[in-house]
Amino acid sequence: MTPLDADDPSVQAHLTRPRKCIQSDADMHIWQQSDAHHTILLFLMQLSEACVMQPTRDVVWHERETYAASDSVIDRVLALMIELDTWTDEIVPDTGPHRFGNLAFRTWGARLQERAEALLRRCLPPHLHAFITELYAYLVDAFGSFVRIDYGTGHELHMVAWLAYLYRLGALSEEGAEARIALEVIPAYLRVVWHLQDRYTLEPAGSHGVWGLDDFHFVPYILGAAQLRDTTMSPLQMADLSLYPHARMREPRVGPRLSPRDTIMYIAPTHTSPMPNMYTSSLARIHSLKRGPFSEHSPLLFDISRNVPTWPKVHAGMLKMYDADTLFLVA
DSSP, rough: OOOOOOTTTHTTTTOOOOOOOOOOOHHHHHTTHHHHHHHHHHHHHHHHHHTTTOOOOOOOOTTTHHHHHOOHHHHHHHHHHHHHHHHHHHHHHOOOOEEEEEHHHHHHHHHHHHHHHHHHHHSSSSGGGGHHHHHHHHHHHHOOOOTTTTEOOOHHHHHHHHHHHHHHTTOOOOOTHHHHIIIIIIHHHHHHHHHHHHHOOOOOSOGGGGGSSSHHHHHHHHHHHHHHOOSSSSSHHHHHHHHHHHHSSSSSSOOOOHHHHHTTTTOOOTTTTTTOOOHHHHHHHHHOOOOOOOOOOOHHHHHHHOOSSSSSHHHHHHHHIIIIIIITTOO
């Protein structure tokens, strides 16, 4: 991935607030050939390589001030995620009638829009503050639509783009940065948005319905498959293990269920599961949310577990599917 020289005046001269440019098939063709498209895919590949056979790492959620005071931008990004998650606890869901999604999510979004610039200034070293003009939009759009009260893979893509931009600027250049982004920052982001989805009953944005991979996400399956790439356990065995928490909760929407924190660090019994990973965490979350047989509520994931024999093939297939279903989709 080609780095950006943040101090180059010619780079800063082109800074502008991002706007939607893909409106037609012709625009999509331009996007397909663009450096930006290649950068997103390459970034995901680099993150994937960094997390092969590495477990998802736990973030100390009560240590926000410690992360915020660190010289590491990655630590400060984690502090940002923790702060955003506290807002979800603070902003109580609206008790009035609502057909789709809870209106309190708009209050959460208004707070993010109001405070995002200050949050970015705290995260970034001073020489990168000029880039807040562009970084602001990617961050604000990474948590859902505050108008439609929904969330989908397009919003998730904004987070990937935000992190890739920071990476190209050299803000995330510390040793082991790729592994920290993949194994700490992305799971922390998932915890934040899963909490938002649950708290404010967000609708899936642009969902393919039962034939989609997941109602809300794609990236954790890419990185999760990379985490499991060299494991001896097959996709079928790992999918069956993800049913373990569901077996304890026969009524997922009535009785106790997995919290975002529990799901992120979900570990099956130690004699059966090699490590926490985003693939089985995501499957476990689906099982905690949906009723019925796996083959009926998630047929695509079910078919992958039954018909794709190895994790390298799962990972390669996930990248191709992401490119086709998310990066080449006109919103």
